[in-house]
Amino acid sequence: xxxxxxxxxPVTLSEEAFLTINCTYTATGxxxxxxxxxxxxxxxxxxxxxxxxxxxxxxxxxxxxxxxxTTSFHLxxxxxxxxxxxxxxCALKGPGANSKLTFGKGITLSVRP
Amino acid sequence: xxxxxxxxxxxxxxxGNDKSIKCEQNLGHDTMYWxxxxxxxxxxxxxxYNNKELIINETVPNRFSxxxxxxxxxxxxxxxxxxxxxxxxxCASSQDAGxxxxxxxxxxxxxxxxx
Numbered sequence: 644x645x646x647x648x649x650x651x652x653p654v655t656l657s658e659e660a661f662l663t664i665n666c667t668y669t670a671t672g673x674x675x676x677x678x679x680x681x682x683x684x685x686x687x688x689x690x691x692x693x694x695x696x697x698x699x700x701x702x703x704x705x706x707x708x709x710x711x712x713t714t715s716f717h718l719x720x721x722x723x724x725x726x727x728x729x730x731x732x733c734a735l736k737g738p739g740a741n742s743k744l745t746f747g748k749g750i751t752l753s754v755r756p
Numbered sequence: 757x758x759x760x761x762x763x764x765x766x767x768x769x770x771x772g773n774d775k776s777i778k779c780e781q782n783l784g785h786d787t788m789y790w791x792x793x794x795x796x797x798x799x800x801x802x803x804x805y806n807n808k809e810l811i812i813n814e815t816v817p818n819r820f821s822x823x824x825x826x827x828x829x830x831x832x833x834x835x836x837x838x839x840x841x842x843x844x845x846x847c848a849s850s851q852d853a854g855x856x857x858x859x860x861x862x863x864x865x866x867x868x869x870x871x
Contacts, residue, residue: 677859681797686760686846686862730797741811744789744850744860746799 645670645745647733652750656723664718664750666707666733674735676700676709676716677744681730690718690731723754759783762847762863769837770871776833777866779847786851787811788830789860790822793844805830837870844868 650665668676678690678700691700696711707718716733733747760781769775781788789812790802804812805824819835834841847863 679862686864687799687848687860688862689859692859732799741804741806743801743804743812744848745801749797749799751797 645674645735645737645742647735647745647747649733649747649750653753654750655753655755658725658754658756659722660754662718662720662723662727662752664731664733664752666716666718666747668714668716668733668735670714670735670737672738673711674737676707677734677736678705678707678716678718679732679734679746681732681749683729687732723752725754725756728752728754759861760847760849760863762845762866764866765864766867766869768869768871771837771839773837774833774835775837775868776831777845777847777868778829778831779863780829781847781849781861782828783849783851783861785849785861786827787849788824788827789848789850790830790832791846791848791862793846793865795843799846803830803832834868837868839870842868842870 646669648667675694677692679687680690681687691702693700693709699708705720730749732749736744762779787806789804802816803822808824821833824830844865844867848860850860
């Protein structure tokens with residue numbers, strides 16, 4: 644079945660550091676890929692998405708490129724802020740209308756001033 | 757004008773009780789979901805309804821029963837609550853747009869604590 648693997652956390656960075664969070668996936672067909680963010684005490688928010696190979700999703704300075712050859716969707720940001728501290732989830736959804744959104748385990752990012 | 761709203765936000769109850777969590781979406785989406793998030797933040801889908809019809813039913817104890825009176829509502833009823841049911845439960849909705857996927861919109865969660 645479909646699965647998403649995220650790098651182990653937590654991750655602690657200083658403000659303005661470069662961020663990479665790795666995500667790889669296993670899926671049949673051509674899934675859509677997502678990054679969701681969960682700020683403390685809140686629900687999940689869609690951060691960015693990509694629906695086909697070589698698509699780049701971007702939002703709020705975050706980017707991720709759909710790499711079919713490496714089955715990856717790594718999240719990057721050039722300069723993190725304290726306000727980026729949250730839990731980040733990589734997810735995929737199969738092409739069928741009735742397929743489900745499958746999440747990775749999530750990784751906690753803490754950014755210190 | 758909250759897109760996906762869940763009630764209550766917090767729920768503390770004793771073992772053996774029966775409780776319900778309600779979810780409503782005003783986005784006009786056709787599909788709604790319940791997810792369970794455990795203490796390690798892991799998210800697992802429980803149920804999915806499309807236009808009031810059950811389409812995903814993961815391996816969930818039958819003490820959990822979803823009900824969708826219309827496509828804007830998906831409630832979760834839990835019988836005979838157990839300690840292991842303590843978690844945060846998220847409702848979500850989505851609208852597939854042809855081959856494109858807009859993404860899910862999540863509610864803010866219901867933190868259930870069974871004592």
